[in-house]
Amino acid sequence: MSARTELDAAGIEGPALRAGYARCRAINAHHGRTYYLATLLLPPRKRPFVHALYGFARHVDDLVDDMTTRLSRGQRAERLEEWSADFLADLEWGSTSDPVSRAVIDTVQRWQIPTSYFADFLESMRMDLDVTAYETFEDLTRYMWGSAAVIGLEMLPILGRADPGTRWDVLESHAIDLGTAFQLTNFLRDVAEDLRRGRVYLPEESLRRFGVDRDRLARGQVDESIRNLLAWEIERARGLYASAAPGIDLVEASSRDCLRTATTLYADILDEIERADYDVFSGRVQVSVARRAAVGISGLRGALSARRAAPPRPTG
Known part of the structure; x- marks a missing residue:
């Protein structure tokens, strides 16, 4: 389905605004992979807003981690600070000339998403420029609140609540767990890549438990201690997926296959790490x-079935 069809279904009008959403869709399609595939299982009327949230997160992440510009850490920090200040001011003002920000601001206004979530995300991105390790999982969780949990919370209004009687804080708890599980899975898959950027996202207390230090990780040779370390954190991630799972049935039926597909494919990364004998150094698992394809096709069948079963939306 084309970007134009999605924008029409979502009621997005005006060439500048549509161009902003189209830009976010292109970012999601290029970088998102699993996230983009899952987004396509949503009804067309919801997709542009998810593209916008992904486009925002990816754009900011690139400001922090883009090594192709050869900017120093200080220069990247200055660039992020300037962009963040402009974005938050534009968010408060309700208007901007930046195409990605334009789509995000429109999404925030339509779905009444708390603006504090975006400030918290930007704060975690600032941490990536200064913090290279986390002592405890609680310390890491504070980082993941802004880098992952708030993204799940931003998504909730778009995904919708199946039963108006379901307490919103229950949905939020599941969304936080799922966003954190996704983030921890990324950390496990990207140990080598993060090391090249000078960061270790596995808690220092976990490294000490299994006799692993940064130098040992940097050697990139999988031994029993590293296997035990990764197995420990994989089980932590699986516990988060299990805690998040009941929340899928609490969102609108038309949104469930999107979540199921994303959850299945992200959790599969953990299986692939095990299948690779915990070698997260030789290449990206x-x-x-x-x-x-199999998971996507199954999700598509479910999504189409949910749309057929849904009552017609009011037109007036």
């Missing part, structure tokens, strides 16, 4: 194309 990935879910096979065949597996992604």
Whole structure:
């Protein structure tokens, strides 16, 4: 389905605004992979807003981690600070000339998403420029609140609540767990890549428990201590997925297959790490194309069935 069809279904008008949403969709399609695939399982009327949230997060992440510009840490920090100040001012004002920000601001206004979530995300991105390790999982969780949990919370109004009687804080708890599980899965897959950027996202207390230090990780040789460390954190991530799972049935039926697909494919990364004998150093562990296709097709069948079963939306 084309970007134009999605924008029409979402009631997004005006060439500048539509161009902003189209830009976010292109960012999601290029970088998102699993996230983009899952987004396509949502009804067309919801997709542009999810593209906008992803486009925002990816754009800011690139400001922090883009090594192709050869900017120093201080220069990247200055660039992030300037962009963040402009974005938050534009968010408060309700208007901007930046195409990505324009789509995000429109999404925030339509779905009444708390603006504090975006400030918290930007604060975690600032931490990436200064913090290179986390002593405890609680310390890491404070980082992941801004880098992952708030993204789940931003999504909730768009995904919708199946039963108006469901307490919103219950949905929020599941969304936080799922966003954190996704983030921790990324950390486990990207140990080597993060090391090259000077960061270790696995808690220092976990490293000490299994006799692993930064130098040992940097050597990139999988031994029993590293296997035990990664196995420990994989089980932590699986516990978060299990805690988040009941929340899928609490969102609107038309949104469930999006969540199921994303959850399945992200959790599959943990299986692939185990299948690779915990070697997260030789190359990026990935879910096979065949597996992604099978899960995506299954999700598509479910999504289409949910749309057929949904009552017609009011037109007036």
